[in-house]
Amino acid sequence: MTTGQSLRIAVDIGGTFTDICILNEKTRELRVVKTPSTPDPIDGVLKGVKDAGIDLADVALFSHGTTVATNALITRRLPPAAMVCTAGFRDVIEIRRANKEDLWDVYKDVARPYIRRRDRLTVPERIDADGNVVTPLDEAAVREVARVLRARKVQAVAVCFINAFVNSSHEQRARQILEEELPGVAVSTSSDVLPEIFEHERFSTTVVNAILRPVVGNYIGRLSDRLKEGGLKSDLLLLHSGGGVMTAATAKDYAGRLAGSGIAAGAIASRHIAMLCGYRNSIGVDMGGTSADVSLVWDGVSRVTKDWHIQFGYPIRFPSIEVLTIGAGGGSLAWIDAAGALHNGPQSAGANPGPCCYGNGNTVPTNTDASVTLGRLGTELAGGEIHLDKQLAVTAVETGVAQPLKLSTNEAAKAILSVANANMADAVRLISISRGYDPRDFALVAFGGAGALHGVALAKELSIPTVIVPPNPGVTSALGCLLVDIRHDLAQSYLVPAAKADTADIEARFAALEAEARDLLARDGVPEDGMTLTRSIDMMYQGQWRSLSVPVPSPIGAIEDAVKAFHALHEREYNFRRDEAPVGLYRLNLVAVGTTPKANLAEHEPGGGLPEPRSRRPVDFDETDAPVDTPVYWRPDLPAGLDVPGPAIIDQLDSTTVVPPGVTAHVDKWLNLILKIQEA
Known part of the structure; x- marks a missing residue:
């Protein structure tokens, strides 16, 4: 065992296996452990820790990506919950946008709301679009609602009042009353969770956050207790959908941010590995047993979206690394x-x-x-x-x-296999070509238990010239948990034409967001010199409702500079611009990052020739008409600097890499396999 709190542990729980990455800070040695997932995920985590011979007292950082929130939403195994709305607005989350996932399938209905209608209760109150009180909050009605909810034994409440994004006073007072009347019940308000215009998206995100708080809180509490009983002295950090981590205390309040936790980890690791190998443009394909997750990085930056959901019709507007998931896996x-x-x-x-x-x-x-x-x-x-x-x-x-x-x-x-590859290629085209990116300008990072089996075939389908297979493809998502910082995303609606924008007002609003961000990071234990705050403004051509995020300096400069940057970004994204069209400001964004020490993977000196294969077997490749006798190598036997000519099969604990005829696999100094596809 290693001693002296020099270990960094990352855990990623999948449907079949629980993956654990162990990084020794002193030696930079990276070990991986796979253990079958268990009905109670915590049992699998503790078993993996035990199997790896880890003393939790030696752990300096424990980071965790979890699908607990995602699975709860998919399976609808949710606690009793309720929604408190402005009178007349109880059906906003059921009316939705009046759209369907498949417009032409008249028989396919949208899933029912997470909170049924009988549990969506209303109270008299009204604030207008300018933030003025039209109808005062009826506090007696709120207390009567609390009496009803107490009888129904709800565990979570979402408070969603119309126009609360511009004036939160009624929501905050309702929350105080509900917490007084319903001790121990998790109460979420839309003005805290997502203070933005568009009531359906705001209400939906708040509902998701509310119903997940008991689920996530229970899971985190039990996991923290068992880890502490085992000797863990450091904080438990949880990966959220935006590509950062947050402490257990923050996760209990913003549980909805964990809805994309497990998916984000693989995208983070994919980007890091591609950057190590010198590729600032990369496409990650994480192919597991059931699904394949596709992500894109352009010029070193992962695409982030606020337009996502677990079930269609119920958007979650927290920032999330954009990942396209399709049903293509080993099973x-x-x-x-x-x-x-x-x-x-x-x-x-x-x-x-x-x-x-x-x-x-x-x-x-x-x-x-x-x-x-x-x-x-x-x-x-x-x-x-x-x-x-x-x-x-x-x-x-x-x-x-x-x-x-x-x-x-x-x-x-x-x-x-050709049909499976074609399905994945279509997914890659959706996230690349349809967004104006040429796959030939990218490297393909193939990981997950099945990714390396399909990597070269998929790259050939898309004319991608390079495939990267990480050292431990099957546990790459777990590695992603070691590569992130504490991160909070704050936003505030700001609906003003650019021509009328007041830079002093914008600066004051950003200052308020930054004060809130510093307070959040301080509660996470981040020192002042470890905080990084980044501003941006969402802008759009007036008359549109879809926006683009434009980085802006601190303090804010001339709005005209931001407008010019918006035109250029719009041209990059959509291949056209309208410099003469008026531009509107939509939202002020602040990304608050608390720097954490990163995994620093060991570099290996080149040395050694091609080892004897562990075995040989007949393999039928797409490039051959019949099986050919093929050497099978054990990946840990392959030293840095080595070239492995195809045809070859490279086996390892968590994956198998197919190297077809005409393709050479190079082992780089971080032990990644770099496969060059000659015909591309």
């Missing part, structure tokens, strides 16, 4: 529709029963079964802990695809 099912067309996913075999080769009763072929059939994937996973039955995989591919489509077994397996 995605291959199936044939009534017209005889082959499909791949989004249905998945999941962890149980899993792919057919797991031997747990599934008979529908998956991507994993296709890879096993072609020899690209061996018959052992996770260092021998999981044994695969190749014959079951072959049988499933034959009966499920080959026979109905009159193909050979290997042709059918290749077809399954």
